[in-house]
Amino acid sequence: MSESSNVAVVRMYWEQCWNARLPDRLGEVFHAEYTHGRTPYSPTLLAEIIRDTVRSFPDVQVRIDELADLGDTVITRTRFIGTHGGEYVGLSATGRPIEAPSLDVFFFRDGLVERMWHLFDHLP
Numbered sequence: 786m787s788e789s790s791n792v793a794v795v796r797m798y799w800e801q802c803w804n805a806r807l808p809d810r811l812g813e814v815f816h817a818e819y820t821h822g823r824t825p826y827s828p829t830l831l832a833e834i835i836r837d838t839v840r841s842f843p844d845v846q847v848r849i850d851e852l853a854d855l856g857d858t859v860i861t862r863t864r865f866i867g868t869h870g871g872e873y874v875g876l877s878a879t880g881r882p883i884e885a886p887s888l889d890v891f892f893f894r895d896g897l898v899e900r901m902w903h904l905f906d907h908l909p
Contacts, residue, residue: 791893792852795859798891803847806839808832813897820900842867842883859891865905 788796798814801807811828819826839845845867853860865885870878885906892900 789854789856790896791857791859791891792854794893794896794898795852795861795891796849799847799849799861799863803835803845806835808835815898815901816894819898822902826901841869841871841873841878843870844868847887857893859893861887861889861891863887863889 794814797810801810802814808828809832811832815826815828815831817827821831842865845865848864848866849861850864851862863886865883865887867883869876869881869883872878887906888904890902891898
């Protein structure tokens with residue numbers, strides 16, 4: 786069975802925007818204005834978050850552990866895996882490995898994400 790177009794967009798988000806370090810492709814995932822939790826966001830703002838994360842964890846990779854296709858909603862359970870190689874929230878690089886789980890819900894309209902819920906465990 787082939788993937789839905791919404792699942793393909795979510796996979797591209799994790800694999801291209803994050804893992805391949807191509808945040809300029811976020812416009813292929815999100816509407817120009819979308820909601821991140823309860824906060825208005827843009828692909829430009831999210832691109833900066835990706836770049837900041839990569840500066841702090843230069844080898845970070847996102848692994849999709851589980852994916853659920855609910856039509857206009859796609860849910861992923863992922864793990865961010867990498868090494869703390871740069872300052873992160875005021876903490877200098879430790880060189881320690883990290884593995885942090887994430888749960889994300891992507892709500893689609895017209896083939897792009899219009900709302901996203903992101904739950905990330907910052908403490909593992």
